[in-house]
Amino acid sequence: MTRQRILQAARALALILPVLVPLPALAEALVTTRLVRATEVLGPDDVTRSAHSVPGAATQAVQVLGLEARVALYPGRPVLLSDLAPAALVERNQTVRLVYRRGGLLIMTEARALGRAALGEEVRVMNLSSRNSLTGTVTNDGTVEVFAN
Numbered sequence: 001m002t003r004q005r006i007l008q009a010a011r012a013l014a015l016i017l018p019v020l021v022p023l024p025a026l027a028e029a030l031v032t033t034r035l036v037r038a039t040e041v042l043g044p045d046d047v048t049r050s051a052h053s054v055p056g057a058a059t060q061a062v063q064v065l066g067l068e069a070r071v072a073l074y075p076g077r078p079v080l081l082s083d084l085a086p087a088a089l090v091e092r093n094q095t096v097r098l099v100y101r102r103g104g105l106l107i108m109t110e111a112r113a114l115g116r117a118a119l120g121e122e123v124r125v126m127n128l129s130s131r132n133s134l135t136g137t138v139t140n141d142g143t144v145e146v147f148a149n
Contacts, residue, residue, distance in 0.1 A: 028052075031079065057078035089117065090144065
């Protein structure tokens, strides 16, 4: 092979190689603008874009807005999706409405939450009338609904 043919082959390969070998997609990461303490809910002013790409970090504000920090998020650090969770609707020791439904029967009473929970999560509660502990599911208005076994 002549030197000229080798150069032509190398140029052709240089044009084809980027198509054959996928490059990692680079995206901007979101970073916090202030100290966000654990259990605080992220708002639009709490995050901004950074030019750096970080694996596992949020890239768009809609991914993090309304979520709660599981750990402290420091200013200028990437917002990792694993450090966020849905915002809690029920706080520990909060008085909540306890609802039991079965067929046409509906029983409502008050209970004290024994833990924190977000929408759809299970939480232990203590019925304030009977002092019995039950496990129920948090509904969208913060009510805890228990089901028959």
